Amino acid sequence: MQGFARVSAAVPRCVVADVEANCAATLALWQRADAEGSQLVVFPELGLSSYSARDLLHDSLLLARCREGLGWLAERGAGLRPLALVGLPLRVGGALYNVAAALQGGRLLAVVPKSYLPAQGEFEERRWFRSGLALPPGSTLPWDDGEVPFGTDLLLHAEGAPELVVGVELCEDLWVALPPSAFQVGAGATVICNLSASNATVGKAELRRLLVRSASDRGKCAYVYVGAGPGESSTDVVFDADAFVCEDGRLLASSQRFARESQCLTVDLDLELLQHERLRTTSFGDCAEHHARVFRAATFRAQPPAPPLRRVVAPHPFLPADAGALAERCSDIFAIQTQGLVTRMLAAGSQRLILGLSGGVDSTQAALVCAAALDELGAPRAQLEALLLPGLGTSARTRANGEGLARALGASVRTIDIGEATRLVLAATEHPALAGVGTTEALLARLREQPALGDAALENAQARLRTLLLMTLANQQRGLVVGTGDLSEKALGWATYAGDHIAMYDVNAGVPKTLIRLLVRWVANERATQWSRGDGALLRRTLFDILDTPISPELLPAGVSGEIAQLTEATIGPYELHDFFLYHLLRHGARPARILALAEVAFAGRYAVMELQRWLRVFVQRFFASQFKRSCTADGPKVGMVALSPRGDWRMPSDASARAWLAEIEAYGPREAPLVDRP
Secondary structure, three states: OOOEEEEEEEEOOOOOOOHHHHHHHHHHHHHHHHHOOOOEEEOOOOOOOOHHHHHHHHOHHHHHHHHHHHHHHHHHOOOOOOEEEEEEEEEEOOEEEEEEEEEEOOEEEEEEEOOOOOOOOOOOHHHOOOOHHHOOOOOEEEEOOEEEEEOOOEEEEEEOOOOOEEEEEEHHHHOOOOOHHHHHHHOOOOEEEEEOOOOOOOOHHHHHHHHHHHHHHHOOOEEEEEOOOOOOOOOOOOOOOOEEEEEOOEEEEEOOOOOOOOEEEEEEEEHHHHHHHHHHOHHHHHHHHHOOOOOEEEEEEOOOOOOOOOOOOOOOOOOOOOHHHHHHHHHHHHHHHHHHHHHHHHHHOOOOEEEEOOOOHHHHHHHHHHHHHHHHHOOOHHHEEEEEOOOOOOOHHHHHHHHHHHHHHOOEEEEOOOHHHHHHHHHHOOOHHHOOOOOHHHHHHHHHHOHHHOOHHHHHHHHHHHHHHHHHHHHHHOOEEEEOOOHHHHHHOOOOOOOOOOOOEEOOOOOOHHHHHHHHHHHHHHHHHHHOOOOHHHHHHHHHHHHHOOOOOOOOOOOOOOOOOOOHHHHHOOHHHHHHHHHHHHHHOOOHHHHHHHHHHHOOOOOOHHHHHHHHHHHHHHHHHOHHHHOOOOOOOOOOOOOOOOOOOOOOOOOOOOHHHHHHHHHOOOOOOOOOOOO
């Protein structure tokens, strides 16, 4: 749980101008946040008085009750662990301010006034309040027997969790062109809290999320937004209890809008992730330095939250979380791959494409992209030359699927059996499998009897022969060899050097295996008729059978009963795990212990800890050992935020040592409390 912060967004049911009732509701949710192990709890704007009290906000009795109520909350919440940010109107000298008050340990720690006061439409805050921007730096306000930091130049720093630094905005502060949070994140704030009372209008909730997601993405921060809810006056406006939390551009959790009862939304923020994003995005630091402002630090206490993790960890991080966005995401990926290939074809002056079609998902995706590229150029699909290159282990099923796919897409099909050529190459190198063997049939029989003879030399000879045939045909036809290897295979080095490792353009280079499967399934479900040439049913049926076929290189003969001899995931591990490891290693710079901890949550009940350790060990070993292949990989389009091109996204020495990573994997052990609730 190191590197995480637990926060709560609390929306109490309020009573207009009834400070006693509002303080009681606030305390109840503060206690709930404490019970949930939160380090920080955020309440709505003007929550103690109610936002809709309007001209009552100038009433001396109401203001006195709010000040007393703040003291009462501080005293009653003295034993509660979370820092509480509470909204109220507060008179300081001869001015009234709309403020967020920070409470913990029985003390008022700091007070942050609102910077920007709206005075348009239904908003009339300038009628009652003064802006905090007019306060001189270093301002304080009298409280009890001392002074409390007061101003817009305050950040709240957590003792015991140095990565947790809290900045505060109030409602309208978010909506201006240059919000206070833009300067707060540059000064180190990792969590921005917005105490709000934004009323509900059609489409406004979506706009709020757009603004907050954008702020959290640009600021490489988390953003906790808490709006006013039930009990506010309905005189001309309605409040919808909208509270939500965003992190680095993503929505983590939301309240139930228009709920009539109090709510407390609790989620864990990944501050280590945010720190990594700031580290790798050097322009963030440049901007912070250029627009630097001086902030004072007020401190509060915080310790790492206790398990279980209060956060959804997606087991398949490359796949869209929103089912509604599936079609758009798939369409965008195809467009990126297609436009990349079209541009390369135009640059090469060729409209002929050469593709090795294996009957697997990768070459299937590449074939679909090739068909789309030819359509984009107005060229006939027959200019896609699909080569079926059966070898020593090719099954009848994958061969039939390759033929069916090419026929359904309207591609040209050619079959060249490489079995005899493989035998000749192996014979020339005096491979042990060829001792006393004079025919391909005899070689197949021996390999079935002695599968141990099927070593890397025998397997890779087939891959290199296929590439030789593809390249030779491309030279003859002035065409382009389109690569099929995906991002997951490049990470693992699961390709033959100078074989399927190379191509003239690698359309799948930026697409991981789990996403490849989703794309093929999307075409089968939604686009089969549109993408086929006359037989949509054949294309759909073929695509589904390809998806149902076990992943295999098919370089060794099938068993006696026809079963596939080599199952890739039995050898190197499940691709869903490797894609998970790849995402968190490259996207967030996570160390092995954190990757394993997150995997425990994401795959709870599916993989034991020892399995996760085993396959992460394989991933790390192969990832480090295979950089030499990635260093000379073919051009290909970047599709997502994770990519391995040696020319841009990932520049790593080929002889780097994996020792430290492997040692941390070995050291990962049992813990006292589970990381996730299990049924």
